[in-house]
Every structure is written in C-alpha cells, then in structure tokens.
Amino acid sequence: MTTLSDRQLTHATRALPRYTSYPTALAFQPAPDDADTRRWLGDIQSHDTLSIYAHIPFCERLCWYCGCHTSVPNGYARVARFLDQLKREIDLWGEALPAHAGTAHLHFGGGSPNSLNTGDFADLLALLATRFRLRPGAEVAVELDPGTLQREFAGGLGAAGVTRASLGVQTFDPEVQRLVNRFQPVEQVATAVDDLRGGGVAAINFDMMYGLPGQTCANVAASMATALALEPDRVALFGYAHVPWMKKHQAVIRDADLADVSGRWAQAEAAESVLAAHGYVRIGMDHYARPDDPMTARLAEGTLHRNFQGYTDDPSSVLIGVGPSAISSLPFAYAQNRLRVDDWAADIAAGRLPVGRQLETTSDDRLRRTVIERLMCDLQVDVGAVCLDHGREVSTLDPAIAGARALTADGLCQVEGRRVRVPSDMARLVRVVAACFDNRSVIAPKRHSAAI
Ligand code: SF4
Structure with missing residues (x-):
C-alpha cells in the first residue's frame, strides 16, 4: 500500500x-434560448453515432451522501407527469437533429431509473430506441438503486433491451448504511444480481464508496470482498464528496464521523488491495474491470473515453442528454438542460429545447x-x-x-x-x-x- x-x-x-x-460545467454560461443549440446541432455529421443519456430525477428516499439532481416524488402522479414531459422533450430533440448514424449507447441515470414502474420504463426505452435509431448491438445501460429495486423491474430489464446494469452498492456495513440512510442487506443485492442476470442482463457494474461516515479501512475492505463475491464485471470506487453548502441534506452527516484525507486515502488503498487480489484491472483514477472486459481492452488500445457518466468504451463523439440537468456534448459546444423540473417543463411546453446553460468551445x-x-x-x-x-x-x-x-x-x-x-x-x-x-x-x- x-x-x-x-x-x-x-x-x-x-x-x-x-x-x-x-471545459467543466462551471464554465457554462446562461443560454438566452435554444437558438444556439439548434445551430450547433447542425455540426453533427451523417457518419456520427450518438450516445443518449436520459436523466430520471426521482428516488424513493434520499441518501444523505447524495450529490445528484434528484428528489423524492411522494407519489407516482408526479413521475407520470414528468414522463409525459420527457417524451415531448425526446420528440423535440429527435426533430431538431440532422442526419446521423444512429445510437451506439443509451444510458439511464438519475436519480434512480427504477423509480419508474416496469411498463413505463420499457415504453421509455422503446421510444428512445425509435426516436434516436438504436443501432444493433448498442449498449443500453441503467443505474439502479438495489435498496428500492423491485424484483419484477429487475427481471424485466433484459427483455426490454437493457444490456448493462450499474448497482449503487456503496457499502454493505449496516452501521454505515444507517448513517447514510441507505439500507440494502447483501441478500437483497445478491437477489438483484440474480434477477438481472436471470432476465438477460449480461453485464453488471457495482458502484462502491469510501470516505462515508463510519467507514474504516476494515469495513471498506470487507464490503469490497463481499461485493466481489457477486462477481461484478466492473467496479467504480468513488470517494464521498462532503459539500453540505451545496447539498443541504448532507448537513445530516457529522464531520466527526468522516475520515481525514489520509484516512480517506488509506480506505481507497484498502479497497484497491481487495480488487487487485481478485484480478481486477485499474482503469483511470477510480474504475476497475475484469481483464476480459471490453473496457480493459479499450484501455490497452488507448481508445478509452471519459464523459459525464465517467469512464466509457463508447466511442460516440456526440452525446444528447434528456431530462432536467442533463448535458449534451456536441462537436463544438456543450448545452445543459435546466436544473429545476418546473423550468425544464415550461420550456418543453413552449416547444423549446430546455437548455439553461451552454458553452461554445x-x-x-x-x-x-x-x-x-x-x-x-x-x-x-x-x-x-x-x-x-x-x-x-x-x-x-x-x-x-x-x-x-x-x-x-x-x-x-x-x-x-x-x-x-x-x-x-x-x-x-x-x-x-x-x-x-x-x-x-x-x-x-x-x-x-x-x-x-
Ligand atoms: S439512490 Fe442514488 S440518486 Fe437517489 S438519493 Fe440515493 S445516491 Fe442519490
């Protein structure tokens, strides 16, 4: 170490x-309307493949460490209304795009995409596949919260077309889970993995964390060992970012329960030792993959990429983001959707691409x-x-x-x-x-x- x-x-x-x-999103400037974005879309070439990101900004409950754009909907009516607006947004982008070579990668994130019901998720996937011409063999990835994942939802993802699922495991330690308001016993995660694989989702990623309240080198290493017994294809290892001045709910987490910087480094090293002992290959600064994983092959070739979802083997040069806060990466510009759901929905209702911030590179x-x-x-x-x-x-x-x-x-x-x-x-x-x-x-x- x-x-x-x-x-x-x-x-x-x-x-x-x-x-x-x-440049990072902090360099983006307010967008007066969608005119610039519509013009920048014109730089897409007919041979360009697309990557599509769909942001689902809901979770059934809030984890205290969360740094994402999400909220608890308190009932499905709000989710259903959001879905209607999202479908309209998908149509707006589909109509604005010039000729392209279809979609090579479709990614659902959030929030928790499993806050949608099973039928609605499948309908949304089908709409995106049609609107953005999903290519044969495209990767369709979805982020899941195993603590709130219904067995019916997990079991149906393969049939809906999902090829990769990322489970937010973070820790198996019950006391750390209590301190971050995220409860998911190992049996629940194991069942989710079985249901996903049994339903035809071949590739499984785990997100794990260090630096959470109550975490130690010992419980980080133990959680990683438990996780690897379930044989994920890839693991992302993230450090908790404590920014309560930006994410108010993080104020629940006490400074006294957090390791200092040398403790955080030691926790990350402890987790990495377990990964190395199980033969996982380090990818960049915080990802790990099996030696036979496509991401490991891309690393060896020097063709690995990094986008808003982290490290990726997706070679698409164009990313279209739908849903509040989603960012589109165009050949010569970035365009970020409005953050507040109400602002985003108002633009869509007026027939505008809901862009709130932008940057021409x-x-x-x-x-x-x-x-x-x-x-x-x-x-x-x-x-x-x-x-x-x-x-x-x-x-x-x-x-x-x-x-x-x-x-x-x-x-x-x-x-x-x-x-x-x-x-x-x-x-x-x-x-x-x-x-x-x-x-x-x-x-x-x-x-x-x-x-x-
Ligand atoms: S499930 Fe994920 S997105 Fe939702 S509150 Fe927890 S960490 Fe945030």
Whole structure:
C-alpha cells in the first residue's frame, strides 16, 4: 500500500474538477434560448453515432451522501407527469437533429431509473430506441438503486433491451448504511444480481464508496470482498464528496464521523488491495474491470473515453442528454438542460429545447480537452503529439507542461520532453496533474470536491 507524503496530502486536499468534460460545467454560461443549440446541432455529421443519456430525477428516499439532481416524488402522479414531459422533450430533440448514424449507447441515470414502474420504463426505452435509431448491438445501460429495486423491474430489464446494469452498492456495513440512510442487506443485492442476470442482463457494474461516515479501512475492505463475491464485471470506487453548502441534506452527516484525507486515502488503498487480489484491472483514477472486459481492452488500445457518466468504451463523439440537468456534448459546444423540473417543463411546453446553460468551445478548449482526457484515461499523454494532431505548434502547451514538471518533485508525475506520465500509485491524484492543462475552470474550494 502507498502512503502519502505531507506534500502529496496537500495536493490530495485540493478541490478540483473530476474532468468528466473540459471545459467543466462551471464554465457554462446562461443560454438566452435554444437558438444556439439548434445551430450547433447542425455540426453533427451523417457518419456520427450518438450516445443518449436520459436523466430520471426521482428516488424513493434520499441518501444523505447524495450529490445528484434528484428528489423524492411522494407519489407516482408526479413521475407520470414528468414522463409525459420527457417524451415531448425526446420528440423535440429527435426533430431538431440532422442526419446521423444512429445510437451506439443509451444510458439511464438519475436519480434512480427504477423509480419508474416496469411498463413505463420499457415504453421509455422503446421510444428512445425509435426516436434516436438504436443501432444493433448498442449498449443500453441503467443505474439502479438495489435498496428500492423491485424484483419484477429487475427481471424485466433484459427483455426490454437493457444490456448493462450499474448497482449503487456503496457499502454493505449496516452501521454505515444507517448513517447514510441507505439500507440494502447483501441478500437483497445478491437477489438483484440474480434477477438481472436471470432476465438477460449480461453485464453488471457495482458502484462502491469510501470516505462515508463510519467507514474504516476494515469495513471498506470487507464490503469490497463481499461485493466481489457477486462477481461484478466492473467496479467504480468513488470517494464521498462532503459539500453540505451545496447539498443541504448532507448537513445530516457529522464531520466527526468522516475520515481525514489520509484516512480517506488509506480506505481507497484498502479497497484497491481487495480488487487487485481478485484480478481486477485499474482503469483511470477510480474504475476497475475484469481483464476480459471490453473496457480493459479499450484501455490497452488507448481508445478509452471519459464523459459525464465517467469512464466509457463508447466511442460516440456526440452525446444528447434528456431530462432536467442533463448535458449534451456536441462537436463544438456543450448545452445543459435546466436544473429545476418546473423550468425544464415550461420550456418543453413552449416547444423549446430546455437548455439553461451552454458553452461554445474554442480550438484551444478542444486541444486541452484531448490532453486532459488522455491523461485521465491513460495516465499518460504525449502533449506535443496532441498539439500537432490539432494543427498547432508543438510548443503550444509548454507553459502547462512546466506546471506538470513542478509536480514531479512531489512524485505526482514524470515529465520527459513533452510526455507527461502519472505513476500508477498516484493514479487517484491524476486530476491534480490534469489541472495543469486547465485554463478555464474556476478552481474554487466551494465548487469542487477534494482530489481524494
Ligand atoms: S439512490 Fe442514488 S440518486 Fe437517489 S438519493 Fe440515493 S445516491 Fe442519490
């Protein structure tokens, strides 16, 4: 296990973006209407495949650690009304899109997509598949809360067309579950996995966490061992981001129940030891996959990508997001839907794409985005080669490389010429190195989570 030096610990406390995009959403500006987005959609080429993200902003109960855009609907009438509006939004995007090559990846997130009833979910999937021309062999992924997952819902997903399910397991420790208001005994998760696989969902991901209240190295490692006994194909290991000034419900979590930064690092290391012992391959800073998983193959090829869902083997260059807060990534721009359901619904009712914030990217943004994405995915990048690929002088990002070189003394990266490499034992701190190439983000302690 690696322990951090004092200087590395200082880097680990820095509040930094997770670089699921570059520029990050904090750089987006208010959108006056949907005119810019409709124009930017025109940059999509007929050979471009699409990735579609559908945001379901409801959960049956709120986990105290949650950082997502979600709420408890208190009855299905509100969910049903939302679904009507979402279907109208899907039509609006479908009508606005130019010719494209169909959808290679469809992802349901939230919130909890299993807050929909079984028939409504299947209808929504079918509508999206028709509207955005789902390609044969496309991945259809859904995030699920195993604590509220109904057996009928899980068992029907394969028949509806779902190919991958991500279960938010986080921890199996009963006391930690009590402290975060999320109850799911191991038997319940095991049943969910059996129902999913039995219904034809071949690929299973688990999300696990460290840094939650009451977590220790021992209970993090024990939870991971229990999780791996269920043989997930992929595991994401996230650190809890305690930002109660942004997420009011997190105020329920007491500072005294949280580990400090060196404790968080030790918990992550304990979890990773279990993953390594079971043969999982580290992907980027926080994902793990079986050696025979497609994501591991993409990592070896250098073709792994990073988008708003995290690491992905989806090669689509265009992402269309539907539902409140969802972000669309277009060839030369980002467009984020309105956050508040009422604002989002009002735009849809008026026939407008419900875009609330947006950003047209510059050539410099796209150059830096490539460098940051390769670093986040491969933990190494030839910055000069990327500059040349983008038609720029090989020395364009030399000032940023100098910033990375300043981190070499602390062991966060190595720099040879214009090649930057993050050693595997520092992978969890890769965003500190990536930030050297970021000249857009507001690096503000109150707006991002700590690097660990
Ligand atoms: S189930 Fe997921 S999205 Fe819903 S409250 Fe819990 S953490 Fe948040």
